[in-house]
Amino acid sequence: MLTRGIGEGAQFVLERIVRALSLWRIHPNVLTAIGLAINIVAAVLFGNGRFFAAGLVVLGAGIFDMVDGRVARASNTVTSFGAFFDSVVDRYSDMALYMGLLVYYARADRSLYVVLVGLVMAGSVMISYTRARAESLIPSCKVGFLERPERIVLIVIGALMDRMAPVLWIIAVLSNITVIHRCIYTWHQTQQKVDSPS
Helix, strand or coil, X not given: CHHHHHHHHHHHHXXXXXXXXXXXCCCHHHHHHHHXXXXXXXXXXXXXXXXXXXXXXXXXXXXXXHHHHHHHHHCCXXXXXXXXXXXXXXXXXXXXXXXXXXXXXXXXCCHHHHHHHHHHHHHHHHHHHHHHHHCCCCCCCCCCCCCHHHHHHHHHHHHHCCCHHHHHHHHHHHHHHHHHHHHHHHHHHHHHHHHCCX
């Protein structure tokens, strides 16, 4: 009951934000770009070891990530390029946060965690790449647990609770498991095409 109330309240607030942004005629691509700029601020905070502040900033960036598509639909400005631009900027936002963490661990001379963040970056990029590449061969490849929203939630939790190291291990493992899952799923789907009678 409580979670439902929180969800409905958040939905109400989001709808008001979307309506206001639509009335102000702010283009969705501008909102997407603002989200990237806010994530870069979070990356700087991560690099300086200010994890709690960075977590709060990432939460703020998440609002722009949630509303840009809704504003596009509400203002009838949905375009193929907008979807492409949003996807590209999301990748840069992710990389910015990880670069901030790389800087922090490099300054602290913690080589293991520098490598760990590298694995997280690789897994995150490959999740997107495997889906994009698979969907050039099959209709859809949305399988796997660790999509971008889950990764962002984990990063925020790690930052706010000062538990970034275990969170990075979780992301590193689950992101690469997701990549493997997508590879196996795509293999099965392509085999079905080969085996199906013409």
